[in-house]
Amino acid sequence: MTRLFAKHQALISGFVSFAVLLLIWQLAVDLGYIKAFFVSSPSRAATEFWRQLQSGEVRDNMTVSLYEFAVGLSLAVAVGGLLGVLAGWSRTIEYILEPFIWFKYSSPTIAFYPIFIAWLGLGEPTIIAIAFIFALTPIYANTLSGIKNVDQDLVRAAKSFGARPHDLFLKVALPGSVPILIAGLRLAVGRALTGVIAAELFGATAGLGYSIAYYGQKLKTNEMMVSLVLVVILGVVFTQLLSLLEAATDSWRPNADR
Amino acid sequence: MSQIEIRDVSIEYKKPKSEETFVAIQGINLAIEKGSFVTIVGASGCGKSTLLLALAGLIRRARGSIRVEGRDVTGPGPDRAMVFQDASLLPWRSVHGNVRFGLELQRWSRDDLNERAARFVRMVGLGGFADYHPHQLSGGMRQRVNIARALAVDPQVLLMDEPFGALDAQTREVMGDELLRIWERDKKTAIFVTHSIDEAIFLGDRVVVMGRNPGHIRDVVEIDLPRPRAAAMLDSAAFIAYRRKLREYIAGDMQSLQMIKDVA
Structure with missing residues (x-):
C-alpha cells in the first residue's frame, strides 16, 4: 500500500x-x-452539463471551438515552421523577421483584436486569425532555434561522408530538432486555445468562449460553468497528449531513460 | 607514385575579430603508400588534426596540393572516410542506423544499405546491440560504431582523428588491438592521429612526428615491429627504444613552449 x-x-x-x-x-x-448564484456548485454544474449534452449545446460549442482551434494552429504550424526553417537557413531572413517577432513578444497580441474585426468581421475568420497569431511565435522561435543550434560535430561528420545541403537538413538538422519542435508545438497548442477562447469571449455566435460570455452576461452561473470546465479539460487533454508525444520522440536523449 | 601525396601544404585560419591569420601548418610534405598504417603524433596545437581534416577535404588549404590516387582533394569524397571522436554519432539513430548513415549519404542502393550496415555492425562485435542508441553504449562501443560507419562505405583511405582520445587507458588498449584486427583483414590505408606515443608506435608502420609554431613535420620514424602486433610488444626493447626517441622529440617541443611562456 x-x-x-x-x-x-x-x-x-x-x-x-x-x-x-x-x-x-x-x-x-x-x-x-x-450562494449558488455566485459560484454554482459541482452538482448543479453536473446537472446542467447533462442537459446541455442532451440538447446538443455541448457538441455544437465544442465543434465550433475545436474547428477554429485546429485551423488556427495548423496555419501557425505551417507558416511558423516555414519561416523558422527559412530564418534558420539564412541569416538575412532571420534579421528581416526579427523586429516583428520582437513586437509580438513584447506586446499583448489581443490588443490587435479590433483591427482583425475591422478586416475580417465579427466571427470565425477573426477568431482563427487570433488563434493563429497567438500560436505563431513559439512555433517560429523553436523551429529557428532547432535549426540554428544543430550540432556542428554532426554536421562535420555528415559532410565527411559527402552530405549535401538537403541531406544536412533532412537527416541532421530536422531529426535533431524534433524535441524542441515538439516543445514549441506544446506551447502553441496552449496559446491557440487561449486565442480561440479569448476571441470568442468578445465576439462570436457559437463556441465555448461564446457560451461562457453569453451565460456570464445573463448571470447564469450553472450554465456558464459547463463550458468553463470544458475549456479546462481541453487544455489539460491537449497538454497531456503533447507530453506523451514529447516522451515518445525524445527517447534517444540520454536523460530520457530515467 | 604513392597513393597519397601531400606537397608543400600550408593551412591558415583567420583569427576571430581581426584581419590577422594564424598559420596552423606550414610546408607539409608526406607520401603515404597504399595499405600502410601511418600514425601522427605531436603535442597539442601542432596541427595534426588540421592536417587530417585537410586530407578529409573538410578544410581549405592556403597552399600546396593533396592528391589521393592521383586526384586532387577538393572536398570530401567516397575514397576517404573519417572516424571522429564519439560526439559525432547521431544520438537519435540506433547503432544500425548510424552505420547506415554514411551509406545513405553516399547513395548506396537500398538493398545494400541494411545488409551492409548489419554486416559491419557485426564485424565490430556489436551484433547484439544493433538496436541500441549511442547513449546506451560505453565509450568503447560508440567508437566501434564510428569505425563501422567509416569502413562500411568501403573507402580507400581511413582517416582517424584521435578516435580513442576520450577512452580510459584499459579500453583504449583493447580498441587498439581491435582496430588492428579489423585493419589486418583488407589493409586499407589508415592515417591515425593521436597524442599517445605508445598508441602511435603500437599501431603504425610509420610514425609522423609533428612540431608546432607553426605545425610542421619533425621526423617520420619507421616502426620495424612484426605484425600482427601484440600487447606484449609494449615491453620489448625495440618498443622502448622507439618510445624514448619519440618522447624526446615531443618533450623538446614542450620545452620550447615553456621557454616562450617564460619569456612572456
Missing part, C-alpha cells in the same frame, strides 16, 4: 486535493455559506 502510494504520489495527492476542493465547494453551497 505504501509502495503503491510512493509510486503514484503526485497523482494521488493531486487527485485528493482536487476532490477535497470539490467537496468543500459543494458543502459550502449546500450548507448555505455561499
Whole structure:
C-alpha cells in the first residue's frame, strides 16, 4: 500500500486535493455559506452539463471551438515552421523577421483584436486569425532555434561522408530538432486555445468562449460553468497528449531513460 | 607514385575579430603508400588534426596540393572516410542506423544499405546491440560504431582523428588491438592521429612526428615491429627504444613552449 502510494504520489495527492476542493465547494453551497448564484456548485454544474449534452449545446460549442482551434494552429504550424526553417537557413531572413517577432513578444497580441474585426468581421475568420497569431511565435522561435543550434560535430561528420545541403537538413538538422519542435508545438497548442477562447469571449455566435460570455452576461452561473470546465479539460487533454508525444520522440536523449 | 601525396601544404585560419591569420601548418610534405598504417603524433596545437581534416577535404588549404590516387582533394569524397571522436554519432539513430548513415549519404542502393550496415555492425562485435542508441553504449562501443560507419562505405583511405582520445587507458588498449584486427583483414590505408606515443608506435608502420609554431613535420620514424602486433610488444626493447626517441622529440617541443611562456 505504501509502495503503491510512493509510486503514484503526485497523482494521488493531486487527485485528493482536487476532490477535497470539490467537496468543500459543494458543502459550502449546500450548507448555505455561499450562494449558488455566485459560484454554482459541482452538482448543479453536473446537472446542467447533462442537459446541455442532451440538447446538443455541448457538441455544437465544442465543434465550433475545436474547428477554429485546429485551423488556427495548423496555419501557425505551417507558416511558423516555414519561416523558422527559412530564418534558420539564412541569416538575412532571420534579421528581416526579427523586429516583428520582437513586437509580438513584447506586446499583448489581443490588443490587435479590433483591427482583425475591422478586416475580417465579427466571427470565425477573426477568431482563427487570433488563434493563429497567438500560436505563431513559439512555433517560429523553436523551429529557428532547432535549426540554428544543430550540432556542428554532426554536421562535420555528415559532410565527411559527402552530405549535401538537403541531406544536412533532412537527416541532421530536422531529426535533431524534433524535441524542441515538439516543445514549441506544446506551447502553441496552449496559446491557440487561449486565442480561440479569448476571441470568442468578445465576439462570436457559437463556441465555448461564446457560451461562457453569453451565460456570464445573463448571470447564469450553472450554465456558464459547463463550458468553463470544458475549456479546462481541453487544455489539460491537449497538454497531456503533447507530453506523451514529447516522451515518445525524445527517447534517444540520454536523460530520457530515467 | 604513392597513393597519397601531400606537397608543400600550408593551412591558415583567420583569427576571430581581426584581419590577422594564424598559420596552423606550414610546408607539409608526406607520401603515404597504399595499405600502410601511418600514425601522427605531436603535442597539442601542432596541427595534426588540421592536417587530417585537410586530407578529409573538410578544410581549405592556403597552399600546396593533396592528391589521393592521383586526384586532387577538393572536398570530401567516397575514397576517404573519417572516424571522429564519439560526439559525432547521431544520438537519435540506433547503432544500425548510424552505420547506415554514411551509406545513405553516399547513395548506396537500398538493398545494400541494411545488409551492409548489419554486416559491419557485426564485424565490430556489436551484433547484439544493433538496436541500441549511442547513449546506451560505453565509450568503447560508440567508437566501434564510428569505425563501422567509416569502413562500411568501403573507402580507400581511413582517416582517424584521435578516435580513442576520450577512452580510459584499459579500453583504449583493447580498441587498439581491435582496430588492428579489423585493419589486418583488407589493409586499407589508415592515417591515425593521436597524442599517445605508445598508441602511435603500437599501431603504425610509420610514425609522423609533428612540431608546432607553426605545425610542421619533425621526423617520420619507421616502426620495424612484426605484425600482427601484440600487447606484449609494449615491453620489448625495440618498443622502448622507439618510445624514448619519440618522447624526446615531443618533450623538446614542450620545452620550447615553456621557454616562450617564460619569456612572456
